Amino acid sequence: MPLTPHILPIAQNGEMVLRQIAQAVDPKEIKTPLFQQLLTDMQTTMENANGVGIAAPQVYVSKRIIIVASRPNPRYPDAPEMQPEIMINPEILQLSPETVCGEEGCLSVNEQRAMVERAQSLRVRYLNRHGDTQENLYEGFVARIVQHEYDHLEGKLFIDYV
Numbered sequence: 001m002p003l004t005p006h007i008l009p010i011a012q013n014g015e016m017v018l019r020q021i022a023q024a025v026d027p028k029e030i031k032t033p034l035f036q037q038l039l040t041d042m043q044t045t046m047e048n049a050n051g052v053g054i055a056a057p058q059v060y061v062s063k064r065i066i067i068v069a070s071r072p073n074p075r076y077p078d079a080p081e082m083q084p085e086i087m088i089n090p091e092i093l094q095l096s097p098e099t100v101c102g103e104e105g106c107l108s109v110n111e112q113r114a115m116v117e118r119a120q121s122l123r124v125r126y127l128n129r130h131g132d133t134q135e136n137l138y139e140g141f142v143a144r145i146v147q148h149e150y151d152h153l154e155g156k157l158f159i160d161y162v
Contacts, residue, residue, distance in 0.1 A: 003037050005044035008059040013109045013157060017057050022064045022153040025088050030131040039086055039129055043067055050075045051107045053145040055152030058108050064089045066149035070142050075105060079141055087126035090150060093135070095119035102144055104158045114162040118147045 011017050029035050038061060046054035050073040056065040069084035070076075098120040105113040121139040124146060128134050138146050148158055 003033075003040045006037075006041045007048050008041050008045045010045065010049065010107050011058050011060055013159070015108075017060050017062055018108055018152070018157060019155045020057065020062050021155050022055075022057050022062045024064050025127075027089075027127060027131055030088060030127065030129070036129070039065070039067075043069070043084055043086075046107070049107050052076050052079055053149040054107065055149045057152050057155075064153050066090060066146070066153065068138075068142060068145045068149060070145055076141075082142060085136075086129045087124065087134075087146075087149075088128070088131075090124050090126040090146075090153070092122055092147075092150060093125055094123040096121040100140075100144075102141070104144070104148055106148070106158055108152075109157060109159055112159065114158060116144075116148075116158050116161045118144045122146060 042054050042059055052070045053068045056063045066087045067084055070079045070082045072079050096119045099117050100120050101115050101117045103113050104116045121143050123137050125135045
């Protein structure tokens with residue numbers, strides 16, 4: 001039976017959930033209907049807010065889940081198009097020594113944008129929506145999204161860098 005998507009409330013700067021280190025997801029939990037519903041709802045919430053990524057703490061769930069979904073939209077008109085990637089328990093394996101400065105915003109920090117220096121590329125290992133291990137290299141804008149969302153799992157916001 002298909003899941004009915006719901007739009008979840010988005011935590012805003014100043015709320016404690018955004019400053020906590022998120023807990024690892026138990027792999028046995030991944031295939032449960034409740035967990036799958038959370039993934040669907042996170043993606044729906046992100047798309048509704050014109051985001052290109054979202055982390056579970058942003059929807060008041062302190063778990064190590066991020067979604068990276070670069071696509072052109074009103075907030076990021078020049079973003080490259082990609083299929084959304086759900087990353088459960090992501091681990092950054094390698095950051096490039098090359099960095100690039102770029103503008104960032106955040107669904108949890110309304111009306112504020114700033115230039116943030118990030119690694120140009122990175123390699124990440126994670127579990128996908130089905131619990132399978134994936135390892136990928138990300139570059140440019142997509143690498144920026146991964147680092148930004150990963151920071152949410154560590155209790156950091158982009159404004160901490162400015």
